[in-house]
Amino acid sequence: MKKTLRWRVAQSFEARWWKKYLHRKDVSTYLKWKRGYWDNTLNLINKNLGMQAGQDVLDAGCGPAGVFIALPGYKITAFDPLLDTYHQTLPHFKKEMYPAVNFVTETLENFNSNTLFDMIFCMNAINHVSQLEEAFLKLYNQAKPGGRIIVSIDAHNRQFFKYFFRMQPADILHPHQYDLPEYEAMLTTLGCTILQKELIKKEFFFNHYILVAQKN
Template sequence: MKLRWKIAQAAEIRWWQGYLNKKDKSEYLTWKKDYWKQFLKDCQLTLPPQATCLDIGCGPAGIFTILPYQEVDAIDPLLDSYAEKLPHFVPSDYPNVTFQNLPLEKVQLNKTYDYVFCLNAINHVADLEQCFDNLFSLTKAGGTLVVSIDAHNYRIFKHLFRAIPGDILHPHQFDLEEYQTMVTTRGGHIQATIHKDKAFFFDYYVLVIKKK
């Protein structure tokens, strides 16, 4: 699994370079911020000023981009590569955000957060069980954890992709029910399951979770 993760990470930065290569920085960030604002509306979340927030697997333009009044930490194992290779990501553009170049498995913070976001990231980690444990340990009791997932639609392809690297960017292959069970067995209450996008192999969902 570690080898699959390393291959996925190498493919991820190449994907970002190709995707952003011809996109104007200002136009792209405006579009992305509008996307995140609508995302919060879909989740029925309003984050108060001074709320503590963690953006795990933040990428070069994560939800941290629309949280200027909150206390934000943003963590991603490719942040150094983004800063070096993507002009769209300039950490100094976000003075209220503390960035750390770390995989989720190695995050050891002596704090918990009102809101923890793990968006477009949990499918990319090396150790899925450890990462879910960390997400819950980083969320305050009574706090909100928001996780987005690509969930398999068909059992046959789920098992096929587990056996062979048919989906190089995603080391983990699970269906919606399996992801929901990973949440509830850790004491999370799923407040909403939002069906964001439909495709053949995977549908894209967002789980809004309250930590008990």
């Protein structure tokens, strides 16, 4: 995997962002709120997931409080390139708080597992990778045939700003700038069917979507 300068800068700012964001948040209060957030999110897409206890679940780019915190009863692997940093600097994330989760400190492009997963979540993480095509291919290859790939993204609303942000690093946390049809195509060209598109939040530059895809 080629770690671009823009990606390295984005990762540095991502770690700082989490530290600043969580600085004054009580640990138990925040985690209770975050579990509720994930429960509500899963309810929006539940009809297209077919989740069953005991399935193999991957939380790709999990951050310090990914969907892994809201999935008891599943065999979960969660990875993120900043996991060790979060463990060392954030009281809100300690690996020992989740003894049933297999944590791996790795980038999406370099992650490898002998397990193929029934469900792969990549929530607000695909915008942060270094090599986007490699990252989508990794999600596809790690899913079982018929498995679900769930991706949440910030997708551009306006073509002018999409191209402007590609030329100028105005959006420092996100190395990649695409619109919704382009993100959908990255899944469908690999051989996935889009089962659901859910608009989560509408803003001026970006809309925040969840895509649920099935590996054919």
